[in-house]
Structures are given as structure tokens and as C-alpha cells.
Amino acid sequence: MSSTDTAIASAEAHSAHNYHPLPVVVASADGAWMTDVEGRRYLDMLAGYSALNFGHGNRRLIDAARAQLERVTLTSRAFHHDRFADFCTRLAELCGMEMVLPMNTGAEAVETAVKTARKWGYRVKGVPDGMAKIIVAADNFHGRTTTIVSFSTDQEARADFGPYTPGFEIVPYGDLTALSEAMTENTVAVLMEPIQGEAGVLVPPPGYLAGVREMTRERDVLFIADEIQSGLGRTGRTFACEHEGVVPDMYVLGKALGGGVVPVSAVVSSAAVLGVYRPGEHGSTFGGNPLACAVALEVIAMLRTGEFQQRATELGGHLHAELGLLAGGEAVRAVRGRGLWAGVDISPALGTGREISEKLMERGVLVKDTHGSTIRIAPPLVISKEDLDWGLDQLRGVLAG
Template sequence: MTDHAAHNYSPLPVTIADARGAWVTDVEGRRYLDALAGYSALNFGHRHPDLLAAAHAQLDRVTLTSRAFRHDRFDVFAERLAALAGKDAILPMNTGAEAVETAIKAARRWGYRVKGVPADQATIIVADGNFHGRTTTIVGFSSDEDARADFGPFTPGFVSVPHGDLDALEAAIDDTTVAVLFEPIQGEAGVVLPPDGWLTGVRQLCDDHDVLFVADEIQSGLGRTGHTFACDHEAVEPDVYVLGKALGGGVVPVSAIVANRDVMDVFTPGSHGSTFGGNPLACAVGTAVVDLLSTGEFQARARALGKLLADGLADLDGLDAVRVRGLWAGIDVAGGRTGKDVCVELMHAGVLAKDTHGSTIRLAPPLVVTEDEIELLVATLGDVLAG
């Protein structure tokens, strides 16, 4: 690691110089299967030709105007992303954390201006074990001590309940509650799946109590779990989708919230903004991403190859637990080994993955991965676990 960078990451000892599809190559010319895909930012693999073509074409025209002026790529992106989510409107930003902050502001202002919550009393319910980003507001309602230690004081107005517990959620809702903010599947926590029916129950409680359901689909959305959104597994439609990562196709940072006008119209000129949010380059790439998803091909690939991945992982020894939804898996390593140690061994065997929370490893290969590559991933993991 360079001596000139902050030590806020502890990366695997590999230096990547080139990448294409599901594979990366280090500075020494060794190739690795990418089983992380940039925490789902690379759902369509490295250097997808359609996304590169969109970026190259836009680079030759205009890349940034700021939202002080209109540009010819914005309306197309907004219309197509809204249609993909079945909503009226979008508000684009850059990073996932910015989109979460935007959703928090939308929910609070909706609570005051539409629901009628008294000024400065709005509360938002979140889940234990959540990960929504690393701004000071967001880490303030995290239960991860590494993320929040010595960054206080924190923003008030958040109530945390156990993930997947509908009774606890209902008990936490009161007259000040304006929204629930949940990941349909908790990613950083280790691909933690909720109980069957939980999303449906959350939707019903929100309807019963006039509360917004805000779904953070930054990692779980855009094809990763075998549907366009993880909420689709229970045919549940939240009031607000929070999107990021794969929306930029691994080319540029792009994020957005997507909602109907009854929520989105709480924003007025000057109340929120971003210099780079919705820039021409981002809109060109984001539109190409939406076009890829509109065919359903990648969702279908995630379903089919996810079954292959799940079946393969289920047959491996050396795991305490396996959780799979589409091409997204969380595995808990048995025998006292750490996830980091196993990931280092996987790296030496030609597969890149990432540990989280001690013994857990997340697997999220690009959706362009092949059957042979999934089998290689499972076989390599099996060899490492057996070693």
C-alpha cells in the first residue's frame, strides 16, 4: 500500500492492471476470476461493450454541465429508469450514500408536509445490522462499531429494530414515524436473507400506519438476485427505491432515488442538489444499463446461474451456513478460520472474493459469468476449504 493514502482499507495483496468480463489481470500478468464484482457495482462485468460504447460516444460530446443547465441525455435516462422501477420520477446523485441521504431528506420532508408530523420530530425506523453507507448521518444509526467509533455526535431521529422482526417493527411505529429504511437483503452483514413474507409484512404495516417504505436496493437491485429488484421476490413495491452501484455499470458513479410524485414533489428548487448528479456522462451510461436490464436477460442469468451456485455451495464441506439469492451468496466458514484467511487462499488459487464480519465471505460474481466459471468458483472454494 502506498504511504501517501489513508489506511481506511485493508485490501488483498493483489494489484489489478486490466479487466474484462468476469476476469481481472494483475500487474504480473496473472488472471483471477472476480467473485466480488465491486460489491455489485460490476453486475455487467468489466468493460461491457455496450456500456463502454455509451461512455465513449458521450465523452466526445459533453460530460458535465451541472444541473444549472439542461442537457440532452437527462430526460431519456429519467424516463427509462422511472419506467424500469414502475415509478413517476427519479432524483439522480452519484454515490449510494448520497442516494440514501436523499431518501432520508425526502422521507422527512414528506412527513412534515404531507403526513403532518410536528416540526423536527420525524423518526425513521432502520434494521440492526444495516449498511447504508458511511456518511456521519448514516453511521450514526449503524450497529457496526468499526463504522461509528469516534465519529459522533450523531444525527437523532432513527430507531433500530431486529432485521426480519415484524412484531418489533410494528411496536416501534408511532405518530412520528415517517419511513422505514431497510435493505431487502442485508449485504454488508453477509447476504442475510429475511424470513419469507417479511417484505410483504413491511409493506402492509407501512400502508396501515401511513409510513413510507424505503428500500435500499443499492447492492441487491438491478438484476443481482434474479429479479430487477430484490423486492420483486415477494411482488412488493416500496414507496422509494434507493439505487446505486450497478447503475453506473462499473464505469462512473451513478445513484438515484426513484419514487412517485406524491413523494418526489416535496423537493423544490434549492432544497437539494448535486454538481455532478445527473451529468451527461452518467446519464448516458445509466441509460445503457437500464437498456440492458429491460430485456430481462441478466435477471434470468442470475436466476439460472444462482441455482447452480447454490447447489454447488450446498455440497461443500467446511461451511457453517450458506445463504444464496440469485448470484449473491453469503457463506460462513467453519472450523475457526477467518473469512480473510480463506479469501487470501482463494486469491492465491485465482479467485477474488471479500470477507465481512469475521468468518463470513460474500460472493457476487458478475452476471456475465458462465456456467463453467461458476463451477470453477465452487471447485476452487472447495479445494481451499479442504486444504
């Protein structure tokens, strides 16, 4: 039995089957490339669902982490530490906001946003206790906690986890009329992904985000933008909302904020919103820990140069131009996305998204499927044009049979 087969067999025997990974066992990685236990190299065209925007083993991030490891890694929030204030200040500045509430994972940040919106609704807006409503979009993906799957329309993520948390209204994504009709005096927030990642990299109709912003402002409702996947450079802007000139009331951030080194997430908003918290009402032992803050501070510094946003714009334009040549043919039904992020709908006659992903793996390219026939392409923003073109050549080869 090969090293790959042995590792996979052990994982299958001793870990819960909550994922269905491709049959590759990664041993090391650098930049946009990963190497498996057999020594074979693969071009990473997924980037940890955008957690690895800055590539594997980014030297600036590794150096920042190593330096902090020698000093202090955890204090809990029972004490102050010397990286916390800088992290909150710099992240608030990057977002054009005032306050930061740090957590660890994206799902924790979404849960924090939900709690924050409800508390704001009761303390500031004056919604009767227990009556707060949050509007979300169909086909959303915000995480897999019990509360979050309660407002999912994906039965694979939702089934058998009830009873479900009440307080959510689901409307079609991209439909401003439906959103308007769903709003009531008890609506405290609209929680949306500016681009729906898990749904297949769905970009909303032009003007939709601006319409959400206008409607929520008029009705005293918070607009919460889940930029966990779309934010921090992926779409060619620091935040995907910027493509429509929109600033939400609250950003929910994660994934790339930790640079693929440590889990870091945060809710970023105004003092009027995050100021509703009092000591003891919400928290996390590891949220905002020194190691996380050190890495995230370096991520923020890298984003402030604009270099990565520019790379995503330029290489993203090239990516979509090349994929656009495939769209509408016998093999590819549609292509969507923005920046270095694309959803490619494969013709069912050619195979499922899983089957296409496996064929690409055999050619040395790693992507992942979603919703049956769609593959997602989201390479690290540090990928070279030559490597990107090579990966696209492998896709063409697979599609040609």
C-alpha cells in the same frame, strides 16, 4: 521488490488506511476476469460489491461512455442537457414509479432518501417539525456518512464519529412485531435492505417484506427499499423486493446503475413523495450529469431485455445448489443468498474470512470477507457456467486444506 510490492507499499505510505484490500494490484480486466501488474489472472467473484453486474469493460457500456465523452460530460444542473429527460423517464418506467432524483454514490442516495422522507413527513403527513423518526434494521449497511453511521450497529463503522444524528429507531431485522412496536405517529419511513449485504447476505424470513409493506401502508409510513446492492438483476429479478411481490414507496439505487464505469445513484419514487422538493432544497453538481445518464441509459436498456435477470436466476440456482452441498459440514456452517449472491459462513476452526479470501486469491479467485468468518460471493452476471464452476472448485480446494 516486485511491481505488486512496490505498488502496495506506495499505497500504504500515501493513502489513508480506511480499507484493508487483499494484496493484489489489478492492472486490467475483462468480463469476469482481472489481470494484475505481474500478468496473473484472477476470477472476479465480488464484482465491485455488485457495481460490476455487467462485467468489466462491457462493450455496450464502454461504447455508450465513449460516444458521450465526445459530446459533453458535465453541465451541472444549472442547465438542461439532452440525456437527462430520457434517463429520468426510462429509470422511472423500469421502477414503475413517476419521478427520479439523481445523485452519484449510494451513500448520497441514502442521504437523499432520508431527507426526502423527513420533508414528506413534515409537508404531507403533518409530523411536528423536528420530530420525524425513521426506522432501520440492526446490522444494516447503507453507507458511511455521518448521518448513516449514526444508525449503524457496526461499531467498526460507527466508533469515534460522534456526535451522532438523532431521529432513527433500530429494530431487529426480520422481526415484524418489533417493527410494529417501534412505529409511532411521528414515524415517516422504514428504511430496509431487502437482503442485507454487508451483514453476510442475510435473506429475511418469508413474508417479511410483504409484512413491512402492509404495515407501512396501513400507518401512512414510507417503505424505502435500499436496493443499491440487491437491485438491478443481482438476485434474479430487477429488484429483490419482487421476490415477495412488493413495490416500496421509494427505491434507492446505485452501484450497477453506473455499470462499473461511472458512479451513478438515484432515488426513485412517486410524484407525491419527490414532489415535495422546491428548487435549491437539495442537489448535486455531478448528479445526473450527461456521461452518467448515457451509461445508465444503456444499463436500463440492458435490464429491460430480462437477459441478465435470467442469467442470475439460472446460474444462481446452480451456485446455491453447489454451495448447499458444502453447508452443514465441518468447513461450512451455513450458506445464504439469492440469485448470483451468496454469503458463506466458514468454520472458525478453518480460518477467518480474511484468511480464506487470501487462500482463494493464491488460487486465482477474488472474494471478500465480512463479519469475521463470512465470505461473500457475487460474480458479474456475465460469468460463464464453466468459470463459475472453476471458481467453486478453488473454494472446495481451499476448504479441503
